[in-house]
Amino acid sequence: MSKRMHIMRPRLGLLLALVALATSAATAAPNVTFTTTPIGVGLFEYDLTLNDVGGPEPLSGLDILDANSVFGLTSGSTIGAPAGWSYFAPAPLVNELDYFSLSGASDIAVGASLGGFSFVSSTDPASIGFTFAVEAIGGTSSTQIPLPNAVYMPEPSTGLLLASALAALGVARRRSARRG
Amino acid sequence: MPTPYGPDCTDHGANCSPYDDGATVEESTGYTCQEVEADVWQCVSTRSCVDYHMEGGGKFLNEGGVSFVRADVSGRTGVNGDGQICDYDGILATIETFNHASNALANTVELDKVVFTDLGGGDFGAQCDGTAMVNGGGPVDITIDASKSGGVVSFTLDDIDTPQNLAGATGETGRADLSFSTTQAP
Numbered sequence: 320m321s322k323r324m325h326i327m328r329p330r331l332g333l334l335l336a337l338v339a340l341a342t343s344a345a346t347a348a349p350n351v352t353f354t355t356t357p358i359g360v361g362l363f364e365y366d367l368t369l370n371d372v373g374g375p376e377p378l379s380g381l382d383i384l385d386a387n388s389v390f391g392l393t394s395g396s397t398i399g400a401p402a403g404w405s406y407f408a409p410a411p412l413v414n415e416l417d418y419f420s421l422s423g424a425s426d427i428a429v430g431a432s433l434g435g436f437s438f439v440s441s442t443d444p445a446s447i448g449f450t451f452a453v454e455a456i457g458g459t460s461s462t463q464i465p466l467p468n469a470v471y472m473p474e475p476s477t478g479l480l481l482a483s484a485l486a487a488l489g490v491a492r493r494r495s496a497r498r499g
Numbered sequence: 500m501p502t503p504y505g506p507d508c509t510d511h512g513a514n515c516s517p518y519d520d521g522a523t524v525e526e527s528t529g530y531t532c533q534e535v536e537a538d539v540w541q542c543v544s545t546r547s548c549v550d551y552h553m554e555g556g557g558k559f560l561n562e563g564g565v566s567f568v569r570a571d572v573s574g575r576t577g578v579n580g581d582g583q584i585c586d587y588d589g590i591l592a593t594i595e596t597f598n599h600a601s602n603a604l605a606n607t608v609e610l611d612k613v614v615f616t617d618l619g620g621g622d623f624g625a626q627c628d629g630t631a632m633v634n635g636g637g638p639v640d641i642t643i644d645a646s647k648s649g650g651v652v653s654f655t656l657d658d659i660d661t662p663q664n665l666a667g668a669t670g671e672t673g674r675a676d677l678s679f680s681t682t683q684a685p
Contacts, residue, residue, distance in 0.1 A: 379599060380565070382558075405604070407595060410569050412555035412676040417567045419597050421604065461564025461599040 349374040351381070351453045351469040355444045363444060365390075367436035367469065369427055369455065377426040378464070379419060380456025381436060386416035389451055390440040401425075401435030419456070426458035444471060505541040508532035515542035529579075546577045548684040551584050551615060553625060553645065557675030559654055561668030563600035568654050568667055570594045570645070570677070572613060572627065575684050584615040584681065592629070594643070596656050596666030603665050605656055607632040608641070615679060622648045623679040633658070633665060641665070645677055652677045 353367045371378045386392040387409035394408040398416065403425025406418045418436055420426045427433045449471035455464040508521035515532050516524050521542035523532070535541045556568040571593045576586040594608040610629035617623050625645040630638035640659040646652070652670035654677065657663065670676065 379602075405597075407556075407567050407569050407597070410554070410556055410571070412678060413557045413569065415557070415674065417558075417597075419567065419599065420602075422602055456565055456599050463558075463565060 348372065348467070349378060349455055349464060350467055352472045353469050354472055354474055356474075358439065361441050362439050363442065364437060364439050365444075366434065367453075368432050368434040369436065370432040371427045371429050371455075372432070374429050374464070375457075376460060377423075377428050377458030378455045379423075379426045379458035379461070381418040382454040382456070382463075383416040383418075383438075384452040384454060385414055386438075387414045389447060390416075390438065390442050392416055392438055392440060397439040399435065399437040401433055404435075420458065423458065505530070505535075505543040508540050508542040511540055517542045546579055548575060549578050549584065549681045550575050550684050551586070551679070551681045553615070553623075553677060553679045555652070555675070555677035556654070558671045559667045559669060559675055560671050561664075563598075565599045566666040566668065567597045567599075568595075568656075568675070570654065572610065572625075574613070578681075582617050582619075584613075584617070586613050587611060590629075592627075594631070594656070598664075598666040601665075603633055604635075605631045605633050605641070605665050607638070609638070610643075617679065617681065618648070621678065622646075624648075625679070628659075631656070631665075647677050647679070 349371050351367055351369055353365055356364045358364050369378060369381050392398065392409050394410060396408060398406055398408055400406045400418055403422065404418055404420050406416060409416055416438065450468040453466050453469050455466050456462070457464050505517050506521035508515050508523070510523040510532050513523045513532050514526065514528055515521050515530050516528055517530050521532065529545055530542050531545055532540050533543050535543060550573070552573040554571045556570050559566045559568055572590065574586045574590045576584060578584050590610040590613055592608050592610045595606045597604050608629060608631045610627050612628040614626045615623060623646065627643040629641060631641045633639055641656055642659050643656050645654045652675055653668065654670065655667040656665045658665055
């Protein structure tokens with residue numbers, strides 16, 4: 320095995336571990352993933368997907384727990400819900416953004432995912448560590464289902480940029496090692 | 500201090516009659532001898548006008564599951580100083596509830612009666628009657644009971660005619676809250 324391969328393996332391993340971690344977080348249990356898009360004037364659009372993967376029942380609700388204190392959301396905010404769903408915005412004394420399915424037909428079946436949950440906030444996702452607290456409501460039990468914090472999924476273009484940067488870094492290191 | 504508009508009186512704090520030049524009377528008349536400005540005592544009504552406001556909501560739990568609630572009720576009415584506030588006209592209400600167990604969405608609430616009891620220290624009780632649209636149909640006759648006592652909040656919205664609980668129960672600690680306040684109206 321060449322010296323080059325020894326240098327590459329730990330980095331590749333780290334990358335694969337990160338991918339595996341992200342994959343397991345996205346598939347092992349019901350969870351929320353999200354992307355963000357800067358839309359100018361310091362605002363970000365958050366787009367969320369609720370994944371009912373490995374869950375015991377359909378899902379009929381999604382709560383963003385600190386919607387007012389973290390994202391500054393109020394009844395005047397831009398908030399979107401998928402078809403067949405509606406929401407109650409945060410209000411005085413109520414910190415949560417509560418999404419709910421209007422009928423059993425629009426609940427998220429076990430194994431399925433639903434996007435279309437969105438809101439606009441001035442909170443930079445980097446400032447909250449690219450994660451935030453969420454919770455689901457069971458479609459059969461009508462009770463709360465704790466979820467892990469929402470997981471940030473970079474846009475494909477962001478992923479490509481990151482991969483390109485890592486590749487460039489690897490090439491630079493290889494050249495440097497050869498010279499050395 | 501009350502607005503001065505009654506006849507002068509001398510028996511400070513006593514029941515009086517505004518129709519008899521502020522004379523002291525034994526029975527309650529709804530008027531007492533009050534200091535309306537420094538050293539000026541007049542026989543004036545014990546009633547005053549207040550602006551009231553109840554707001555809040557959150558997540559409420561019962562055996563059937565979770566309900567989401569948002570409530571904002573306000574208005575202006577006369578009070579007797581007995582801690583109870585009743586209003587039947589011009590009540591402003593924005594109330595929405597969703598019950599996950601029954602998928603019942605109640606909104607477009609109009610109230611024609613509210614009775615608040617101010618228990619002090621932020622505690623209160625409220626009973627409201629009116630109508631609401633339920634899942635886009637109606638209006639249906641509803642009654643609302645809300646309270647806050649010792650940090651525990653409750654809110655129920657019931658269909659009177661069926662009768663049936665449309666939403667609410669006990670607020671989840673830390674994730675549901677209601678407040679009630681009054682201010683003297685000008």
